[in-house]
Amino acid sequence: MKKELPVAITLILAILYVLANYFTGVAFLDTAKNLLDRWYLIVAAWAVLVGSINLTQIHGRRISGKREGWIFSVWLLICLYGMMFFGIFVAKNASHPGWTFMYNQLIAPMNATVYSTIVFYIGSAAYRAFRVRSPEASVLLVTALIMMLGRVPLGRMLLGGHPALSQMADWILNVPNSAGMRGIQIGACLGGVATALRIALGIERGHLGGTGE
Amino acid sequence: MWEKLANIDRRWLYALMIFVIALALIKPIGLAIVPSADTQKVYDIVEQLPPGSIVWMGMEFSAGGIPELMPAILSMIRQGWKDGRDLRFVCAGMWQMAGDMAEQAFSTVKAEFPDKEYGVDWVNIGYKPGGEVLLQQYQNSIIETAQGVDFYGNDLNTLPLMKEFTSLKQAKLVAIFCTGTPGEKEYIKHVTSPNNIPLIEAAISVSIPECMPLVQAGQIKGLVAGMKGAAEYEVLVGAPGSATAGMDAQSFSHALIIVFMILGNIGYVLTKNKKQAS
Known part of the structure; x- marks a missing residue:
């Protein structure tokens, strides 16, 4: 029953939810869907706590075992619990000056800094990767050149105000890119449907802590 | 060599x-910024809203998206409040920093519009856990789904705007600012397509290729594309800011x-x- 009961619950609730989405206006299904949605919101909130406990366990093991970089694990836990306790017991809401200070002076700049380092990786990667090794690589190189010039005002300035480069960049986005993206997104959706069916029918049981079939 | x-x-x-x-x-040398058709569409959609319309602003990004998305948010608020248009904004999001982003935006703009009042002209609900299920529940009751409080801990029942705006379905326009998932697809699935509410988006540059099929299908009515789009929006609104300044560097x-x-x-x-x- 240990594996069968969760699988049975998953199957029943999945069928209920799918039917509720396709047959709107049926009172029983609408009520069930609303109830399931509320349970989901509660579980999602608790997931934050579960995530915090999991992080603490992982980094606690790193600290106790003095593994490489354990000092960063100490810092992570200090920041995690420091902000948690400050937010819950001191600030209590987001308009507290201390909370605003931590956001404006710490979180936002550090978050932005991490993303800002990407430009250096892109510059270095573009220098090394965009080489005319083959016809396909040459197409990639030319496309990258057109996109990089067409998506900034410099491209128009280089052509004396003519929008040719931005028009080419728009064509690349609207035609070949859209075609490829549609294929990828349809494939991803079909894969998602297949995975959902496998989970609902109990074929996929990874979320229960065991192996697949 | x-x-x-x-x-x-x-x-x-x-x-x-x-x-x-x-x-x-x-x-900076001030390279000329010419608004594109996509950004012009976003501007026109906001411009055509009747005065007093309620706009839902989905703040689906974190601090890394600020340079590209915050200028678009500021421009939209300025466009909505200038010349007596009096649009009203309700901000929320599925991302953890949604409330902080809305706070940053409105605290920047409200000095230019001293007659605008929190709770009447805008409300910041902030982040609530639940992802796309949150969007579904916001269509039933915003106050109940938000647990009755906004980002600052105020009781939503006491805010005049929330007495009128009880369901996400009542929004005249959904404007989202996204850096990833959850994002535009969740809004299209649960909110804008089922309820026929127009959706406009400001997205970071790397997300633009992914958004193009949705724009061509008409599911996204207008798209502000990255920092360039935000700079174009600033030009259209007549308030050049950080995006315009950043275009030379970019x-x-x-x-x-x-x-x-x-x-x-x-x-x-x-x-x-x-x-x-x-």
Whole structure:
């Protein structure tokens, strides 16, 4: 029953939810869907706590075992619990000056800094990767050149105000890119449907802590 | 020599990049920004809303998206409040920093519009856990789904705007600002397509290719594309800001990357020819 009961619950609730989405206006299904949605919101909130406990366990093991970089694990836990306790017991809401200070002076700049380092990786990667090794690589190189010039005002300035480069960049986005993206997104959706069916029918049981079939 | 050109130490590349970007930010040359058709569409959609309309602003991004998305948010608020248009904004999000982003935006703009009042002209619900299920529940009851409190801990029942705006379905326009998932697809699935509410989006540059099929299908009515789109929006609203200032830096950093690519390819081709000849 240990594996069968969760699988049975998953199957029943999945069928209920799918039917509720396709047959709107049926009172029983609408009520069930609303109830399931509320349970989901509660579980999602608790997931934050579960995530915090999991992080603490992982980094606690790193600290106790003095593994490489354990000092960063100490810092992570200090920041995690420091902000948690400050937010819950001191600030209590987001308009507290201390909370605003931590956001404006710490979180936002550090978050932005991490993303800002990407430009250096892109510059270095573009220098090394965009080489005319083959016809396909040459197409990639030319496309990258057109996109990089067409998506900034410099491209128009280089052509004396003519929008040719931005028009080419728009064509690349609207035609070949859209075609490829549609294929990828349809494939991803079909894969998602297949995975959902496998989970609902109990074929996929990874979320229960065991192996697949 | 050609091998050196094909294998330049990356620290030189990083140093040049810092120098070029810093120079462009300190001494901008003011490259002309011409609004594109996509950004013009977003501007026109907001412009055509009747005065007093309620706009749902989905703050689906974190601090890394600020340079590209915050200028678009500021421009939209300015457009909505200037010339007596009196649009009203309700901000919320599925991302953890949604409330902080809305707070940053409105605290920047409200000094320019001293007659605007929190709770009457805008409300910041902030982040609530639940992802796309949150969007479904916001259509039933916003106050109940938000647990009755806004980002600042105020009781939503006491805010005049929330007495009128009880369900997400009542929004005249949904404007979202996204850096990833959850994002536009969740809004399209649960909110805008089922209820026929127009959706406009400001997205970061790397997300634009993914959004194009949705724009062509009409599921996204208008798209502000990255920092360039935000700069164009600033030009249309008549309030140049950080996006406009950043376009010079972005232009020259692109130019530098192109120079790197050309140098690398020259070195590669000539090295290859030399090897073949020998």
